[in-house]
Every structure is written in structure tokens, then in C-alpha cells.
Amino acid sequence: MKRIMSCLACFLLVACQANPFAAHPTAKEKAASEQAELVKKARQVINQQLHKKEYPFQMMVDPMRGKRRFLGKQAGEDWSLKELPSRELVMQRKEERIYAYHRSKTEVMTTWQAGLVSPRDHLAFVLEMAKSYRKGPSIQVNGQKADVIEVDIDEGKLLDKIKQTLFHDAAIALPDKMKVAYKLAVVRPHRLVRVTLLIQAPDREQVQQLTYEFI
Numbered sequence: 177m178k179r180i181m182s183c184l185a186c187f188l189l190v191a192c193q194a195n196p197f198a199a200h201p202t203a204k205e206k207a208a209s210e211q212a213e214l215v216k217k218a219r220q221v222i223n224q225q226l227h228k229k230e231y232p233f234q235m236m237v238d239p240m241r242g243k244r245r246f247l248g249k250q251a252g253e254d255w256s257l258k259e260l261p262s263r264e265l266v267m268q269r270k271e272e273r274i275y276a277y278h279r280s281k282t283e284v285m286t287t288w289q290a291g292l293v294s295p296r297d298h299l300a301f302v303l304e305m306a307k308s309y310r311k312g313p314s315i316q317v318n319g320q321k322a323d324v325i326e327v328d329i330d331e332g333k334l335l336d337k338i339k340q341t342l343f344h345d346a347a348i349a350l351p352d353k354m355k356v357a358y359k360l361a362v363v364r365p366h367r368l369v370r371v372t373l374l375i376q377a378p379d380r381e382q383v384q385q386l387t388y389e390f391i
Contacts, residue, residue: 210311211309214309214310214311214325215309217325217362217366218306218309218325218327218360219303220366221360221362221366221367221368222299222302222303222360222368223303224366224367224368225295225296225299225368225390226296226299226300228250229251229252230249230250230251230252231249231250231390232247232248232249232250232390232391233247233248233249233250233295233388233389233390233391234246234247234248234260234388234389234391235247235248235257235295235386235387235388236386236387236388236389237385237386238384238385238386244259245259245260246258246259246260246266247260247263248294248295248388250294250295250296253269253296254268254269254270254271255268255269255293255294255296256268256269257293264277265277266278267290267293269287269290269293269294272286272287273285273286273287274286274287274289274290274293276290295371295388295390298358298371298373298388299371301329302327302329302358302360304333305329305330305333305334306327306328306329306330307327307328307329307330307331307333308327308328309325309326309327310325310326310328311323311324311325311326312324312325312326312359315361317361317363317369317370317389318369318389320363320369321363322361322362322363322369322370323361323362323363324359324360324361324362325359325360325362326357326358326359326360327357327358327359327360328355328356328357329356329357329358331354331356334356354375354376354377355374355375355376356373356374356375357373357374358371358372358373358374359371359372359374368390369389369390370387370388370389370390371387371388372385372386372387372388373385373386373387
């Protein structure tokens, strides 16, 4: 009897491993799995960057149109920005205050008034406001091949955030068809090297662009 049971157990084990009729994931299940992996990858690289205590970065405003470039440094939640090529200090955060320097004048703002300035601000914003993730075409970043994850921002959550900033003004509304999205460029092994913010207003063909590169 023991020998029969042993043979039966072996037969069942082999049959399970070699079953040609084993269920395969459907196209919908495969797409859902790939989406879950993409979201996991995006959140992983964002959290890795957020947990770094200190790092330098470059910020470019509409680089395709030859706009301004800045050299920045993130230290915890504090940061500083120097305009290139002069390396003149133009903005910095110290604790809960933002300081903007223009010639001999200094403007002091709260973090709410200044909005999103540093890459840390934007990455935390993406985690909070993301609506959908999708894989974009690969690009080259400083000679390295980078995978791109495109993230659409939830318009409803964004509107709620703006209302909080404006003391819950219920009358405010986002323009129709306004799109806010981010592109995350990731190189192996799972390292975030570039973050690009894209804003397209309904009455403008030109897309406003803000890019951060980690150096």
C-alpha cells in the first residue's frame, strides 16, 4: 500500500508540473500584472530619491526653448537654487520659509505661497496625486539608456489641493482639458535620473515644461 501511495504521489507531482492544460493568464490579467509592476517600480524609485538626505540637481525651465537653468542642492526638506552660469543664489528654503533674492531685495514666503519648487516637492506630489501610470518610449540621459514612466495627475485631487491653498474657495475650477503629467526617467538598476513636469493649458499649443536632473 505504501508503495502504491508513493507512486501515486510521484505521478501527481509530475502531472502537475507537466500539465499542458495549465491555465495561462489572459491578456487582461497580463496587462494588470504589467501595470502593477510599473506602479511598483515608479513608487520604488521615487521613495528611494525621497529618502536620500542630500543630493545636487539641475533644474531647467522649458529647456527646448533655451530658457533658464539652475544648479540646486537638496538637504532634507531644505534646498537652494543658483542660476547658471552666474551661480548667483536666487532662491532657498530654510525650514518653513522660502527666500527669493532679486538684486538687493529679498522676498520671504511660506512653503504654500512658493508652491512646488524642489524635486523633492514634485516627487512627493506625484505620490499623492498620481492617477495613472504607463510605460513611455526609452530615452538617452547623459549617454545612458533610460526607461520612461509617464504619470498622469488626478485633476480632482489637484483641484482639491489648489482649493486648500486658496482657503477652500469653492468657486475655483481648473480650465477644461488642462493636462498635468510627469515623466520619470529610470536607469538600471532602478535609479531615477530625470523628472519632467509637463503642463498643457487648453488655450495654448505650447507645453510648459520643467525638468530636473540628478547629478
